[in-house]
Amino acid sequence: MTPGQRRWVFGVAVAGLAAFYLWGLSGLPGFGNYPGPYGFAILHIAVQQTDATGVVSAVNFDYRGFDTVGEEFILFAAAAATAVVLRRLRGERERPAVDQAGDREVPPTSEAVRMVALLFTGPVMVMGWWLVSHAQTSPSGGFQGGVILATAFILVYLAGEFLVLKRFSPVALTDAVEAAGAGGFAAIGLAAVLMGRAYLYDFLPLGQMPGAVSSAGTIALISFFVGLEVAAAFILIIGEMLEQTLLIRHGGG
Amino acid sequence: MTLAVTTPYTVPVGFMDALQVTILILVGAGATAVVLTRRPVHQVLVLSIYGVLMAVLFLTFQAPDVTLSELTVGAVALPIILLLALAKVRKREE
Numbered sequence: 001m002t003p004g005q006r007r008w009v010f011g012v013a014v015a016g017l018a019a020f021y022l023w024g025l026s027g028l029p030g031f032g033n034y035p036g037p038y039g040f041a042i043l044h045i046a047v048q049q050t051d052a053t054g055v056v057s058a059v060n061f062d063y064r065g066f067d068t069v070g071e072e073f074i075l076f077a078a079a080a081a082t083a084v085v086l087r088r089l090r091g092e093r094e095r096p097a098v099d100q101a102g103d104r105e106v107p108p109t110s111e112a113v114r115m116v117a118l119l120f121t122g123p124v125m126v127m128g129w130w131l132v133s134h135a136q137t138s139p140s141g142g143f144q145g146g147v148i149l150a151t152a153f154i155l156v157y158l159a160g161e162f163l164v165l166k167r168f169s170p171v172a173l174t175d176a177v178e179a180a181g182a183g184g185f186a187a188i189g190l191a192a193v194l195m196g197r198a199y200l201y202d203f204l205p206l207g208q209m210p211g212a213v214s215s216a217g218t219i220a221l222i223s224f225f226v227g228l229e230v231a232a233a234f235i236l237i238i239g240e241m242l243e244q245t246l247l248i249r250h251g252g253g
Numbered sequence: 254m255t256l257a258v259t260t261p262y263t264v265p266v267g268f269m270d271a272l273q274v275t276i277l278i279l280v281g282a283g284a285t286a287v288v289l290t291r292r293p294v295h296q297v298l299v300l301s302i303y304g305v306l307m308a309v310l311f312l313t314f315q316a317p318d319v320t321l322s323e324l325t326v327g328a329v330a331l332p333i334i335l336l337l338a339l340a341k342v343r344k345r346e347e
Contacts, residue, residue, distance in 0.1 A: 056318040131321070139317035147325035154333065234330060241337040245344065 050136075051206040052216035057135040061222040065200035068222075069185055072229055076182045079233040086240045109158075117159035124152040132227030136216035142223040146230025153235050162246050169239065174232045181229025188218055188225070269313070276310045283307075297335045304328035 001009075029035050042059060052058040060068050131138075131145030157165040192201035200218070207215030214220075283303040290296040304327025311319040 140321060141318065144318075144321035144325050147330055151325075151329055238333060238337070241334060241341070245337050245341045 047210050050202060050216050050219065051210045051212075052136040052219050053210050054134070054136055054138050054140070056139060057141050057219055057223065058216070060141065061135065061219045061226075062200070062202050065189065065222065068226070069189065069200070072182055072185055072226060075230060075233045076178065079178060079236045082237045082240050086244050114159045117155040121152050121155045121159065124148060124155060128152060128227075128231070132223055133220065134213060135223035136219045137213060142226025142228075143230050145223075146227040147234055149227065149231035150234035150238065154238060157242065162242055165239070165242070169235050171236070171239070174235050174239070177228050178232035178236060181225045181227070181232060184225035185222055185229070188222055192218075272313050276306070276313050280306050280310050293339050294336070297332050297339065300335070301328050301332040304331065 034040075042063065043055065046055045046058045046063075047053060050058045050062055052062070128145045128149035128151075131140035131148060132142050133145075135141040135145075153165060153169055156168050189200040192203050193199050195201075195203055197203060200222075202217040202219065204217035204221070206217050209215060280303075283299075283306045287296060287299050287303050290299045304323060307327055308320045308323040311317075311323055
């Protein structure tokens with residue numbers, strides 16, 4: 001195929017794509033116009049029905065809780081897949097974390113980095129738990145909080161070293177926490193089924209008033225389990241990758 | 254029980270529009286910058302800034318939930334994973 005012909009084929013493809021794209025765009029509802037009834041219905045009934053003022057959390061963990069279970073297990077599967085792909089292969093060996101070039105002076109971690117990391121570890125942990133535990137009253141939730149909890153462990157790595165991180169989050173414990181998070185979410189749904197309700201039906205008392213942290217029944221509990229699962233999954237994934245980078249060597253050398 | 258939302262402050266409509274248009278332009282520029290950055294390590298840093306821009310975009314379009322998710326994933330988790338992968342690749346090349 002000559003360059004001329006290739007340009008021709010490219011031109012036809014681009015024209016076709018542009019035509020379909022513009023056709024699709026012309027069918028979209030106007031900017032800011034929401035046509036469907038579902039969103040309005042949820043907005044009107046969500047707070048009364050669930051006592052959760054974080055309506056997005058009410059949708060995620062209650063009305064569409066089943067979808068969120070699916071998302072949860074996507075992350076679960078991703079963490080498992082990372083562990084499988086990044087396992088130590090034949091021909092790779094784990095090398096003690098010592099410097100290879102003994103005559104070279106290793107620059108120590110800057111005191112500024114260590115101080116900032118140490119200062120932030122506690123507050124980041126608190127913020128993570130705050131987000132995990134306030135899904136029912138604010139635009140937070142187990143997912144966002146879980147990732148922030150995981151970053152607290154990465155700060156431990158930055159302030160110290162990889163082996164400290166390993167001591168803080170042993171793989172067996174992190175595995176167990178991840179499984180408890182994913183399993184807990186699914187189990188809450190099954191508990192509702194055992195009571196003769198729909199899967200993930202909000203069976204706990206809703207509390208006294210909308211907007212209280214203790215309100216909204218299972219939403220807070222599910223957010224807690226999601227937080228556990230997400231935090232553990234991210235710690236596992238990043239721990240696996242740190243191990244690949246720092247400890248595992250290709251071949252015998 | 255009325256659910257009409259009353260806020261103690263009002264934001265002029267024109268101001269919100271200007272903010273949204275500005276952030277849309279910035280996100281467009283940020284995405285272009287990510288694609289045009291050639292060195293992978295630099296690209297990861299630009300990508301992280303782009304994640305923050307996306308988060309602000311979601312905030313101006315009144316989606317604070319998505320803002321938080323985008324901040325944690327787009328600006329923190331994804332760059333960390335990419336940096337670690339780059340470090341691994343670089344070690345193997347040595």
